[in-house]
Amino acid sequence: MKTFILLTIIVLLTASPGFMQTQTLDEEKKDRVTQMIDEMDDKEKIGQLVMPATQDGDDGMPNEFTREMIQDYGVGSVIVYGERGAEEQAEYNNQLQAYAEDTRMNIPLFTTADLENGAAQRVPEDATTFPRQMGVGATQSSQAADTFAQIAGKEVNALGFNWSYSPVADVNSNPLNPVIGVRAFSEQTKLVSEMTGAQVTGYQKEGVLATAKHFPGHGDTETDSHYELDSVTYDREVLEETHLPPFQEAIDNGIDSIMTAHVIIEAIDPDLPATLSKDVLTGLLREDMDFDGLIVTDAMSMEAIEDNWGTGEAAVMSIQAGADIIMATGTPDEQLETYDALYDAYQSGELTEERVQESLERILMKKFDYDLFDDRYVDASEAEAFVGNDEHQDKAEQMGRDSITLVKNENVLPFDEHSEETTFVAGVTHVDDIADRIQQQSSGDVLSWEADSHDPTSEDIQAAVEQAEEADRILVPTFSFDELPDGQSELVQALKETGKPVAAVSLGLPYDVQNYPEVDAYLASYALDNWELANPTSINAAVDVVFGAQPGGQLPVTIADHYDFGHGLSYEPSDASDIENLVEQYERKDAFANEEAVRHLQTHLTAVHHYENEEAAEKVITHMEGFKDLLDEQEDNELISEVAYNDLQEQAEVLLEQWQ
Structure with missing residues (x-):
């Protein structure tokens, strides 16, 4: 009987107008794709498998070489580099599409870019900047991850990008990984x-292809x-238990690349590296x-490939192994080498008709x-009015504060604004940006000093110590993308020996405090990756926390021998509204x-x-005790997280002690 009912439901569903319409549309797309492939010549077929990097002319628009490639x-498809204004970037991408429209087959382009941190990676002066991925991890909020992707998706879409190389699905299990880190x-x-x-x-609901990278995992490497x-x-078990699940989650959520x-x-x-391995791309x-x-x-064009096999071979x-699109970056000659190698292999039969x-x-259906x-x-x-609008910036700034992790505090923070x-x-980088933000927050004077390199010399440190004598409190931003240079830890120690209160904030990896x-x-801000791409949202949020904004982050990594995964401190409340803000933070x-x-x-x-x-002390105490009882009740009924x-x-308890 149950089987009959199930079969009846399936028949009714498949016979419904909505199902039939979807099925018809899919069949129509497949028919059009088949027809287009039949009409394409070999040169056009190979072209769809190649993604060159755009080149610019003197006017800032795509140059003649880029037009020729299209x-x-x-x-x-193309990958776009360079920084522009929002309107200029939209015009740039429109020009690329116009080149494609003015071809025999009139096939639109995939317009792509490195957009891990949203549209700001291409239009830094206009677009919303977000915490880096490790900062989003520190919020411990999938809601924050979704909001990030939706805003980023909206903004890159408004610029004419339809494909983003995000999210990074690597598990950063090696603290000294020099290329993944806070990504x-x-x-x-x-x-x-x-x-x-x-x-x-989040990305794909906004009409932007998401890309999980770098399969099957780049998080445990020691080189770039x-x-x-x-x-x-590591063995197959570690691969399957540690590194593959995020990619499987992406697949289960319908990721398109x-x-x-x-x-x-x-x-x-x-x-063979995963990029060239049939066992990895097809088998796994x-x-x-x-x-x-x-x-x-x-x-x-990355040296891991170019130095060992050459871009053409x-x-x-890679196509033989199962890849669909080759990202042909590098010089114009290298890009042409990629195209020519694929075309010649197709002509010789080395690349089979079936594989192409x-x-x-897949490409045309997408x-x-x-x-x-x-x-x-x-x-x-x-584009200019929409990208980086106030609503987007406000959400990103809140996300930034929720990401900043107060790791240690010996009654030094917050600084009194x-x-x-x-x-x-x-510090060694972005010191002026931090000093400018402090100037906005503080009523006192602000002095600043920046080393000439990431590894200050003893002479540099002595100069910083001498300048510190004029100050009452010290903030030291340190930066690392693998091991912290000795000069930076020596700088922190020397400034601490002045006897003045010293707070340090890591701008890159959160492990600096080990040194x-x-x-x-x-504090850990997770603001800068190994390329030190500008991130005013996270840098400003770190300064805001230094001057009293409630830190919301919890360590998304372990700081060995010092702090556990999930560790993060909060500031003590001055009144009930501070606790209410904390409740809202935990809701996020x-x-x-x-x-x-x-x-x-x-x-x-x-x-x-x-x-x-x-100033009704008894009523404050009574209601705060009731608040604590309510927390107990919520914990008993599993309505609140343990943290x-x-x-x-x-x-x-702190607020109660203030009133008792």
């Missing part, structure tokens, strides 16, 4: 998976594949993990799925089972704050 070679959400597989899944959904080929030696890693995964293929990704979206390579090997047909079907044939252009005149004390900022554990206070972290639990806590705290204003429960109980 119109004469029929390339199907990864966390060292913990579960958190990376949650964040990755949320961002896939931009400069040399690396191998990872995955980028390969130029890394040898010895457990799968001890001879296509067959074992059931991925049928686009596989795009990382840049093939590697391109052929499979990739063409272009139909994203409606690029009918909607390839954007309104450049609207109303004090006329002089603040001294001493100066005796510092009075320490998904710490409550439902909205009703949040509302009950807020109602209690609103009453407390009312009695605080009336939120413990922190709010501690905050409540």
